Amino acid sequence: MKKAVVILSGGLDSTTCMGIAREAGYDVYPITFDYGQRQRREIENARLVAEFYGVADRHKVISLGFLKEFGGSALTDDSIDVPPAGESGPVESDIPVTYVPGRNLLFLSIATSYAEVTGAEAIYIGVNALDYSGYPDCRPEFIRKVEEVMALATRVGVEGVPIKIETPLIDWTKAEIIRQGERLGVPYHLTTSCYNGQEEACGECDSCRLRLKGFADAQSSDPIAYRSL
Template sequence: MSKLEEKKAVIILSGGLDSTTCMGFAKEAGYALYPITFDYGQRHRIELTNARKVAEFYGVAQRYKEVKLGFLREFGGSALTDDAIDVPKVADEADVQESEIPVTYVPGRNLMFLSIATSYAEAVGAEAIYIGVNALDYSGYPDCRPEFIAKVQEVMTLATRVGVEGKPITIQTPLLDLTKADIVREGTRMGVPYELTTSCYNGEAEACGECDSCRLRLKGFAEAGRVDPISYKA
């Protein structure tokens, strides 16, 4: 297949475990990778550095896009964008309440990410967008549910030229029905560079190991029988 004929996918890449695993799935599916990440003033800005490293690992640094959405910090309303709201500590993974929307939810984030990724995908001729949403270990985020993805897919088809012409961009959610342990197993099988990722909401050089994102990540590695390659505070 020539460069002009190669199939392309945009990957919403945060530099975390899930989105980096999506890079692995997209590569395995034979797509040319077009990673996009978002600087929205998040507390855990270290993920921006990690996303660039992941793009470099996959040899697509020249296609890597970083979009600035600093107004989300101005809006606030989340522990990830408002320093006045603390990131909750969780005693263990059993205390992660998936029936409640946590304070780490960022209003409208995935809706905005998918909208911008759609614009990027249509501009570069990509046929798919990969996003690492998960319906099992999803920590209660409403914009990680299958119903949300299905509705956004409908809107994308209606709102884009390629959709109207009968060749809609599809949202790919390979992690949707996987546990964190399943994700780790699949990523390990594909050689995903988890040592370049972070999942911690506090954004320090060493992961805290106490926020719900860290707890779910550690649970995933433990249940997969793997050792998490990143550093945690003692």
């Protein structure tokens, strides 16, 4: 069976990618990154999703604690508050304070190593350029450039069989993602999207609001609990 590494955060989008990769006939190898993120619950959610798909034995959780040491993001720096939905944060910018510098670049680099070792021909990542929060490392042009570098920097790439980056959600609305996930039986009850990482999702951050709007637009109900609803 062909193999794919899935970058699995424990959130809605990456879990949908698990379902899509499975439907596409891939044997999935999930990889999760512990980078000192505020939403610590998502690591456990990723484990639960891996168990759901029967691949807990090959699920890798990789420590990138230095990203918390660097700080610079509301997701890794306790001195920066997560802003309510619709607010970028203390510094006016098109890129919100929840952006983690270099995160997806690091994720894809490490996932490439895992893919080459396991013989995976693809890496799935749940980036989205439509219903997203303005992150530069979620854009199609970023993915294309990283894929070019991967082809140059790996043995399989030099041998003419480069690893592909699959971004099935890149131009879907959140509602379209949810509809597809529900069709595939994706376990959304095991996921979390909240930036604040409490026992119950806050319902107020950008990520929660995007998720809730997606379920509403899909005419469906979000199966997770929210603190403020």
